[in-house]
Amino acid sequence: MQDVWKTYPNGTVALQGIEVCIKSGEFVYVVGPSGSGKSTFIKLMYREETASKGQIMLTADGETFAISRIKEKQIPYVRRKIGVVFQDFKLLPRLTVYENVAFAMEVIETPVKDIKPRVMEVLELVRLKHKARSLPDQLSGGEQQRVAIARAIVNNPSIIIADEPTGNLDPETSMDIMQTLLDINRRGTTVVMATHNKEIVNTVRKRVIAIEAGRIIRDEQRGEYGYED
Numbered sequence: 303m304q305d306v307w308k309t310y311p312n313g314t315v316a317l318q319g320i321e322v323c324i325k326s327g328e329f330v331y332v333v334g335p336s337g338s339g340k341s342t343f344i345k346l347m348y349r350e351e352t353a354s355k356g357q358i359m360l361t362a363d364g365e366t367f368a369i370s371r372i373k374e375k376q377i378p379y380v381r382r383k384i385g386v387v388f389q390d391f392k393l394l395p396r397l398t399v400y401e402n403v404a405f406a407m408e409v410i411e412t413p414v415k416d417i418k419p420r421v422m423e424v425l426e427l428v429r430l431k432h433k434a435r436s437l438p439d440q441l442s443g444g445e446q447q448r449v450a451i452a453r454a455i456v457n458n459p460s461i462i463i464a465d466e467p468t469g470n471l472d473p474e475t476s477m478d479i480m481q482t483l484l485d486i487n488r489r490g491t492t493v494v495m496a497t498h499n500k501e502i503v504n505t506v507r508k509r510v511i512a513i514e515a516g517r518i519i520r521d522e523q524r525g526e527y528g529y530e531d
């Protein structure tokens with residue numbers, strides 16, 4: 303991101319001159335007080351929101367995209383390079399675990415024969431092969447989040463963006479989700495995770511980018527959470 307600003311239509315200035323470079327294969331936490339701009343930062347990365355000013359570049363699979371400039375019709379193509387995980391999982395309630403993950407491959411028109419082996423592979427990676435036929439409401443919160451992670455990685459994205467992925471989970475389950483994200487990162491996927499989870503940030507030391515009032519106030523390799531909440 304180069305000099306990235308975001309002003310929402312109601313005039314709220316959520317980001318002010320963000321300059322940051324995240325390298326391929328990194329694991330990065332984005333921390334900061336409520337309302338400081340973390341979600342906005344994340345949303346700009348996957349073009350849920352558009353920057354008001356500045357440049358956001360994403361390089362994935364040898365192609366570089368100007369995220370802030372691409373046309374609407376190119377957005378689905380770029381989003382394939384990006385897996386997104388949310389605090390509230392966002393699973394489709396009437397579809398099974400298998401179907402939730404397969405759906406992400408169907409929408410990008412993956413050949414039918416390739417779907418089943420890949421879905422089973424990612425369900426194995428998140429340790430949920432045995433729950434393939436379950437519906438989301440038959441799973442624990444941690445299991446639901448692991449399905450969401452499976453769905454986010456099934457199309458082999460270059461980057462996983464997670465907005466408070468442990469926000470609805472107890473401490474032990476949160477650590478388990480963190481381990482799953484670390485596994486994915488070890489396999490080469492870049493991970494950017496906005497979080498309020500002090501315990502995780504201070505235990506599993508990684509790069510920490512701290513945002514306050516829309517500006518990066520700290521960017522440390524092996525950083526600390528740095529807040530009391």
Ligand SMILES: Nc1ncnc2c1ncn2[C@@H]1O[C@H](COP(=O)(O)OP(=O)(O)OP(=O)(O)O)[C@@H](O)[C@H]1O
Binds near residue numbers: 336339340
């Ligand atoms: N759609 C929107 N329209 C107007 N203002 C918004 C919108 N979304 C966020 N904001 C404002 O932008 C600022 C940054 O919000 P953002 O959601 O990025 O913060 P955050 O750091 O993710 O907060 P939290 O930790 O509470 O999730 C806040 O002042 C917020 O009220």
